Amino acid sequence: xxxxxxxxxxxxDFATVSDALGxxxxxxDKVSALERDGQLIRLKKGAFVVSPQIAGAPLSPELIxxxxxxxxxxxxxxxxxxxxxxPESVHATxxxxxxxxxxFKTPLGLFDYTRxxxxxxxxxxxxxxxxxxxxxxxxxxxxxxxxxxxPEKALCDMVFATSNLRLQSAGAARTYFEENLRVDFDVLxxxxxxxxxxxxxxxxKKHLLLHVAEFxxxx
Numbered sequence: 315x316x317x318x319x320x321x322x323x324x325x326x327d328f329a330t331v332s333d334a335l336g337x338x339x340x341x342x343d344k345v346s347a348l349e350r351d352g353q354l355i356r357l358k359k360g361a362f363v364v365s366p367q368i369a370g371a372p373l374s375p376e377l378i379x380x381x382x383x384x385x386x387x388x389x390x391x392x393x394x395x396x397x398x399x400x401p402e403s404v405h406a407t408x409x410x411x412x413x414x415x416x417x418f419k420t421p422l423g424l425f426d427y428t429r430x431x432x433x434x435x436x437x438x439x440x441x442x443x444x445x446x447x448x449x450x451x452x453x454x455x456x457x458x459x460x461x462x463x464x465p466e467k468a469l470c471d472m473v474f475a476t477s478n479l480r481l482q483s484a485g486a487a488r489t490y491f492e493e494n495l496r497v498d499f500d501v502l503x504x505x506x507x508x509x510x511x512x513x514x515x516x517x518x519k520k521h522l523l524l525h526v527a528e529f530x531x532x533x
Contacts, residue, residue: 318353318364323373323458325381328360357382357420373422374444375407376460382418383427386411387439387461390428390475393468398501410435410463410471428475433516438467438509465502466509466530473522474513484528491529505530 317334331354332341345362348354354362357378366372376388376396390408394400406424412435418425443459463471469491473479481487491497499505507530514523 316353316368318348318368319370321364321369323363323366323369323371323377325357325361325363325378328362331362355421357422358418363422374458374460375422375425376442376462377458378422379407379409379425380460382420382425383409383411383413383416385435386413386427387435387463389463389468389471391472393463393465394472394495394497396462397465397468399465399468399497399499401496401498410475428471430471430474431516431518434474434513434518437512437516438464438470438506440464464506464509466506467513469497469526469530470510470513470523473526474519479522481522481525484525484532487522487526487529491526499533505533507531 318331320334321330328345331345335341335344338344345354349356353365353368355365356362361382363373363378376392379388380386386409388396388407389410391400391402391404392406392408395402395404406426408426408428410430411427412432413427413429415429416427439461440463441459442462443457472495473481479490481490492499507527510523510527510530514520514527
């Protein structure tokens with residue numbers, strides 16, 4: 315049995331991998347060899363994920379995003395696409411974090427992080443486990459859990475993360491979401507406007523988010 319298979323698709327640090335390879339004279343050299351062989355994928359310095367061939371399951375960009383820079387949760391276009399709210403495919407996994415804004419280029423694609431205030435961060439964040447609802451369609455392994463914005467929080471995050479955005483009315487909010495982003499609100503069974511109002515109450519782009527709340531209340 316390959317000792318790496320015990321990690322599944324959960325990202326691991328160098329020390330954890332080294333412990334699993336402790337019987338080798340030089341674990342560091344062995345890790346480098348496993349990278350060259352494609353059994354280990356380097357995400358950043360000191361952080362790896364086992365290849366899907368060894369793990370026996372497809373990798374989850376959302377799970378990787380949570381581990382690559384934390385605390386964080388998946389959001390923005392990535393979350394909107396996850397819920398089927400926008401038609402475009404997303405080429406980067408985008409998240410919100412309490413740490414500084416940054417990006418990681420990895421063999422698995424780009425992972426992008428936007429910083430948000432502490433008071434704003436936890437509102438509307440949910441733990442999603444594949445195999446329940448949403449993206450449990452064979453593209454990710456069943457039973458994988460990760461933090462992701464609710465649809466309403468992802469909409470708030472789009473407003474928060476977009477520079478020079480002017481939403482001076484509920485109508486302007488409608489135009490931004492439906493025409494600029496092509497959000498399909500018919501996909502949602504219900505909308506929790508309270509999430510938007512809680513985000514506005516933190517003071518983060520308060521007036522813009524209040525217009526978003528007004529628009530959503532009139533859907």
